[in-house]
Amino acid sequence: MKFELKLKYIPNILSAVRLMLVPVFIYLFFACYEERIYIPLCVFVVAGMTDIIDGYLARRNNWITNLGKFLDPLADKLLQCSVLVCFVVKDVVPWWLAGMFILKELFMICGAIIVLKKIKVTVRSHWYGKFTTAVFYAIALLVFIFKIFDFEMGGPVAVSLFVSALILALFSMVMYILDTLRINAELQKQEQNTNTDTNTNTETETNTETETEN
DSSP states (O other): OHHHHHHTTHHHHHHHHHHHHHHHHHHHHHHHTTTOTHHHHHHHHHHHHHHHHHHHHHHHHTOOOHHHHHHHHHHHHHHHHHHHHHHHHTTSSOHHHHHHHHHHHHHHHHHHHHHHHHHSOOOOOOHHHHHHHHHHHHHHHHHHHHHHTTOOOOTHHHHHHHHHHHHHHHHHHHHHHHHHHHHHHHHHHHHHHHHHHHHHHHHHHHHHHHHHHO
16 A cells, blocks of 8 residues: 555656756756757657656556646746747847747646636546647757757747747646636636535424424
8 A cells, every 4th residue: 555655656756856957957058059959858758758758657546636737737837938938048049039938838837726726626628738749849859850960940930839839838738728617717616516405304304393393
């Protein structure tokens, strides 16, 4: 039982590892960008693999925790924003594109915190969120590969690719908002039904007591 309990937290540990790899990636990106770009690329790939593995283990073994629901997307968002900021500094993408990504992620994080405090529920990741993350990773990986072969993928090509990722990210945000509203409506309905049942039982008990006294 204790061993199974420890296994349950493997996805959370992998998400924590991904978080710790973010500053490592940033440092290596600027230290090795000109001649050894494959080094930060390896860190980026390892971080992406932890995302795939923790998601697979959590879904396959039902190792899903409230901490994991928050930690996994937080690690994804920090990694993506870090990659974009690094690309901005190296003139791969414009600052306004990275700014829109970062604002969207800040909105999602603040929204998740508000939802957690208000309805005590963390919204689970869905296919559209994972697909958006996969597309972003694929585009970033393509930029790295082009850099390794001395083909600068800046300008219109990189912008158009990341704009498509941004559109997917905005779509995912809207879907998560709708999903949160649906969950909130269901919880309110359940609460109303519970209150109605409680009132009905109270009235029934009162009527029974009255009949008994008569």
